[in-house]
Amino acid sequence: MTKIALLSDIHGNTTALEAVLEDAKRANVEEYWLLGDVLMPGTGRRYLLELLGELPITVKILGNWEDSLWRAMKGLLDPSRASHRYLIRHCQYILEEVSPEEIEAMKSLPMQVHREVSGLRVGITHHLPDKNWGRELIHVGDQKNFDRLVTNPACDIAIYGHIHQQFFRYGSGGELIVNPGSIGQPFFLQANLRKDLRAMYAIMEFDEKGLKNVDLRRVDYGVEKELKLARDLRLPYYQVYVESLVNGIHHTHNHELLYEIAEREGHNAEVDAWLRDYFN
Numbered sequence: 001m002t003k004i005a006l007l008s009d010i011h012g013n014t015t016a017l018e019a020v021l022e023d024a025k026r027a028n029v030e031e032y033w034l035l036g037d038v039l040m041p042g043t044g045r046r047y048l049l050e051l052l053g054e055l056p057i058t059v060k061i062l063g064n065w066e067d068s069l070w071r072a073m074k075g076l077l078d079p080s081r082a083s084h085r086y087l088i089r090h091c092q093y094i095l096e097e098v099s100p101e102e103i104e105a106m107k108s109l110p111m112q113v114h115r116e117v118s119g120l121r122v123g124i125t126h127h128l129p130d131k132n133w134g135r136e137l138i139h140v141g142d143q144k145n146f147d148r149l150v151t152n153p154a155c156d157i158a159i160y161g162h163i164h165q166q167f168f169r170y171g172s173g174g175e176l177i178v179n180p181g182s183i184g185q186p187f188f189l190q191a192n193l194r195k196d197l198r199a200m201y202a203i204m205e206f207d208e209k210g211l212k213n214v215d216l217r218r219v220d221y222g223v224e225k226e227l228k229l230a231r232d233l234r235l236p237y238y239q240v241y242v243e244s245l246v247n248g249i250h251h252t253h254n255h256e257l258l259y260e261i262a263e264r265e266g267h268n269a270e271v272d273a274w275l276r277d278y279f280n
Contacts, residue, residue, distance in 0.1 A: 008035035008161030012042025013184030019221035036063020036126035194248035
């Protein structure tokens with residue numbers, strides 16, 4: 001019997017990750033697969049990485065936010081765009097405790113990994129095998145895009161993250177496709193569903209016959225505790241984080257709001273100073 005926890009889209013939510021790991025420990029999980037988007041825009045930095053470092057993680061995948069963190073560190077984002085300034089300011093926050101070498105190591109992670117468990121071939125990605133960002137695999141996505149998860153090379157089960165929703169469906173050939181949801185930023189279009197923003201992950205249980213169980217789990221955690229931590233750490237764009245954790249609404253691409261907050265809270269000046277000092 002093998003129990004594997006699927007951890008995806010933590011997005012720096014330290015308190016949610018702690019609760020999920022406690023739940024996984026009680027469930028006697030034996031190994032962990034990490035599907036990407038570990039840091040930003042939440043509180044997590046060194047301590048969050050230390051929590052993950054204590055686990056028997058046997059798969060690590062490159063998420064799109066790891067790419068964004070690396071691009072911000074390398075000066076490859078466009079400071080004229082409010083959403084890019086948002087990422088740059090969070091990169092500055094991360095670099096206060098996380099080294100450039102560690103960010104380079106995150107950037108070097110693969111976009112796709114295959115494992116064989118109980119005679120089943122399992123493919124693991126953050127989003128598509130060759131593209132870790134985008135909307136192709138949302139709930140109304142074309143079947144042909146989901147089929148890309150289970151072909152070239154072929155596998156029996158595909159696991160992906162990125163869309164922040166728990167998901168269970170099949171490929172055209174009957175292959176199983178699973179999404180464990182987001183630990184740090186659960187997302188729902190439907191307003192009533194957004195009333196439940198517990199941390200999401202999944203446990204897959206394999207035995208000698210194959211896949212015995214897929215358990216899509218939701219875990220309560222202290223949202224107010226996480227927000228207090230964010231205030232204590234002076235997390236950039238705190239108001240955006242509150243909206244995400246309390247109301248399930250994410251403003252990552254709301255340029256007008258991000259610019260307004262950056263001006264009001266002084267983040268624009270902080271970014272300008274950091275860009276000047278870090279790259280000169």
